[in-house]
Amino acid sequence: MNDLTLTLHPIAVIHTPYKEKFSVPRQPDLVQDGIGIVELLPPYNSPEAVRGLEQFSHLWLIFQFDKVPHGKWQSTVRPPRLGGNQRVGVFASRATHRPNPLGLSKVELRQVECIHGRVFLHLGSVDLVDGTPIFDIKPYIAYADSDPEAKSSFAQEKPPAKLNVAFTEIAQSAVEKYHKNRPHLARFITEVIAQDPRPAYQQGKETDRIYGISLYEFNIKWRIKAGTTDCVEILNIQKLKEQKS
Secondary structure (H helix, E strand, O other): OOOOOOOOOOOEEEEOOEOOHHHOOOOOOOOOOOEEEEEEOOOOOOHHHHOOHHHOOEEEEEEEOOOOOOOOOOOEEOOHHHOOOOOEEHHHOOOOOOOOOEEEEEEEEEEEEEEOOEEEEEEEEOOOOOOOEEEEEEEOOHHHHOOOOOOOHHHOOOOOOOOEEEEOHHHHHHHHHOOOOOOOHHHHHHHHHHOOOOOHHHOOOOOOOEEEEEEOOEEEEEEEOOOOOOEEEEEEEEEHHHHHO
16 A cells, blocks of 8 residues: 655644634634734745735635644544534544644635735634644635535534623723724624633533633633623733733
């Protein structure tokens, strides 16, 4: 049998607001302010390599789940959309723990920028951790890649927001403090946490646990409001550098 081993090298890296797996939406287009920028790496950062790309509205990104321990996969998984209670085959899911830790994401292309010998692709809403390696970029072809009659099993429709989010006075003061540089910070935090980033087995239960989530340069502390299972209080918003000082 021929050796089919393939060695891949990143052709780009993506910059996003999501500093950890916990904060990343489970699909793109769920958080409108969670935009990303793909930066091509040498020797692929040539304007010639992206010539004509600006004529496409969307792209496919093939990337690595580089935050997942290598080699740890199972033949069945528990998708969050099924509440974490039902198992399906790993190839019938988009689970991160796969035999080859590769992901595929459709993203909106807003601008191609070539400046000072560097190439940047400005994107719309994304679902990737900051610094994720990109192995390939392909244009999205509407007639071939979209089928209005497609069936998507347990993920036929966009998931609704699971949690109602409110800001304490302390958190609201922080939003106002950082408004100049992050004008949509409150909306961004709300949309990320409303999707409920917690594991499925923790959802729908009362808890007094305080969670932390890293977005942009901030750490956001939040918890489920006492006596509820679907109402969140944003307790505080603090810059990561301020926490370390």
